[in-house]
Amino acid sequence: MEMVNDVYKMKGMPVAIDLKKHNQPKRKLNIPKELVPIKNDDTNLIYEIVAKIGETDILDGKKTMTSGYNTSILGPVIRLRKGQQTRLIAKNQLNESTTFHWHGLEVAAANDGGPHHEIMPGQEEILEFNVIQEAGTLWLHPHPHKKTAKQVYEGLAALIYVEDDNSDQLLIPKDYGIDDIPLIIQDKTFTDDGQLDYQADYQADGTLGDTSLINGTINPYVDLTKGLTRLRLLNGSNSRNYRISFSDNIPFKQIATDGGFLESPVELTELILTPAERAEIVMDTRQLAVGDTISMLNGDHALIEFNQVAMPIVTNELPTTLNSIKRLSDEEVAKLPMKEFRLAGMGETVTINNEKFDMSVINFETKLQSPEVWRIINEPSMMGGMIHPFHVHGTQFQILSRNGTPVSGADKGWKDTVGLLPKETVELLIEFKVPGVFMYHCHNLEHEDNGMMGQFLVK
Numbered sequence: 047m048e049m050v051n052d053v054y055k056m057k058g059m060p061v062a063i064d065l066k067k068h069n070q071p072k073r074k075l076n077i078p079k080e081l082v083p084i085k086n087d088d089t090n091l092i093y094e095i096v097a098k099i100g101e102t103d104i105l106d107g108k109k110t111m112t113s114g115y116n117t118s119i120l121g122p123v124i125r126l127r128k129g130q131q132t133r134l135i136a137k138n139q140l141n142e143s144t145t146f147h148w149h150g151l152e153v154a155a156a157n158d159g160g161p162h163h164e165i166m167p168g169q170e171e172i173l174e175f176n177v178i179q180e181a182g183t184l185w186l187h188p189h190p191h192k193k194t195a196k197q198v199y200e201g202l203a204a205l206i207y208v209e210d211d212n213s214d215q216l217l218i219p220k221d222y223g224i225d226d227i228p229l230i231i232q233d234k235t236f237t238d239d240g241q242l243d244y245q246a247d248y249q250a251d252g253t254l255g256d257t258s259l260i261n262g263t264i265n266p267y268v269d270l271t272k273g274l275t276r277l278r279l280l281n282g283s284n285s286r287n288y289r290i291s292f293s294d295n296i297p298f299k300q301i302a303t304d305g306g307f308l309e310s311p312v313e314l315t316e317l318i319l320t321p322a323e324r325a326e327i328v329m330d331t332r333q334l335a336v337g338d339t340i341s342m343l344n345g346d347h348a349l350i351e352f353n354q355v356a357m358p359i360v361t362n363e364l365p366t367t368l369n370s371i372k373r374l375s376d377e378e379v380a381k382l383p384m385k386e387f388r389l390a391g392m393g394e395t396v397t398i399n400n401e402k403f404d405m406s407v408i409n410f411e412t413k414l415q416s417p418e419v420w421r422i423i424n425e426p427s428m429m430g431g432m433i434h435p436f437h438v439h440g441t442q443f444q445i446l447s448r449n450g451t452p453v454s455g456a457d458k459g460w461k462d463t464v465g466l467l468p469k470e471t472v473e474l475l476i477e478f479k480v481p482g483v484f485m486y487h488c489h490n491l492e493h494e495d496n497g498m499m500g501q502f503l504v505k
């Protein structure tokens with residue numbers, strides 16, 4: 047297998063690496079800390095976020111060199127609030143430049159942390175903005191051109207929770223770490239001495255690891271004490287797509303997508319999460335007995351185990367209404383201007399509209415506060431094609447259709463990243479509320495670093 051992989055790698059062919067059960071004991075899931083503000087009063091919320099290198103105890107008896115925000119791997123949950131004036135002091139203590147990209151956050155391009163905003167080692171930037179968007183689960187990750195994939199792989203990623211009056215009043219699980227649990231899903235490969243070797247594992251069509259980690263924990267488990275548990279899923283992997291389900295095909299309810307709550311819960315038995323996508327789901331374990339265990343799976347690989355350790359308390363049912371989402375009628379949508387984006391190629395030949403990212407080229411302009419339809423086409427390929435997660439900075443959009451069919455269920459929620467299957471075409475309703483130069487790109491991070499990205503000016 048190794049030799050076959052090496053030959054494929056030399057030819058630049060993507061090598062499918064399956065997740066394997068790692069020969070390590072089970073560990074209690076790491077629950078990231080909640081970031082403590084430097085200041086939090088009526089007028090200002092101030093956080094300090096430091097990108098740094100550290101050592102993490104992932105494998106028994108070994109220390110892995112990793113990077114993280116304010117800690118050695120990943121980072122604390124950063125809580126923001128709609129309407130709150132916010133200041134973020136972002137410091138780079140890595141030994142290379144980085145950027146602080148607030149994925150999904152609707153802030154002006156100057157604050158967005160795209161590739162134009164590299165912070166040199168030892169330097170910092172101060173961002174000030176008002177949170178204008180509704181409650182949602184966003185994330186922070188680096189975005190320096192051609193270095194994003196390596197920096198994320200080595201550990202830089204943290205969740206951002208935006209809350210608002212609606213999320214305050216919803217009767218849903220919200221006890222952090224108890225029944226509102228963050229799950230950052232990633233895959234990495236460890237060397238014999240327990241290190242990450244990005245260069246060795248690099249694949250032009252997306253680096254894959256053979257070991258799944260959640261919140262940086264190997265073979266993780268969580269003890270459940272409640273009957274309904276909200277899981278905030280983030281696919282924080284460089285390129286792996288997950289097909290999430292639970293053992294015994296237990297159904298669950300999705301309550302939120304990338305940028306906010308769905309209008310009502312959507313019952314599912316599986317969901318696909320492409321890189322950078324988030325999904326908030328609620329797992330119902332009220333039928334379990336104390337001592338029962340269920341697993342969350344990717345295919346048949348167990349990502350995490352949940353042990354019911356207390357008699358599930360009788361909980362209220364989930365609300366049937368979670369949110370209201372303003373939509374345009376078909377007639378209104380038909381009148382909007384349309385832009386087309388053709389995703390093509392593989393490995394180092396990936397392009398959007400036959401172009402590769404050029405820092406000095408603005409690919410197009412668009413107007414502030416004027417909705418458009420963006421048609422994204424995952425072009426047919428002789429090689430069979432790939433899934434491309436298409437991400438747009440600076441906004442949340444609605445998916446209108448897939449292959450011409452109006453979307454339903456969880457596809458109707460607010461999104462900033464949409465996974466396109468091979469040969470698939472999606473149409474998005476998109477509008478920008480903040481100005482500046484923003485990126486659109488494939489969130490397969492190796493594709494992004496290989497230039498499957500463009501930029502546009504909102505004014």
Ligand SMILES: [Cu+2]
Pocket residue numbers: 396433434435488489490493494498
């Ligand atoms: Cu891609």
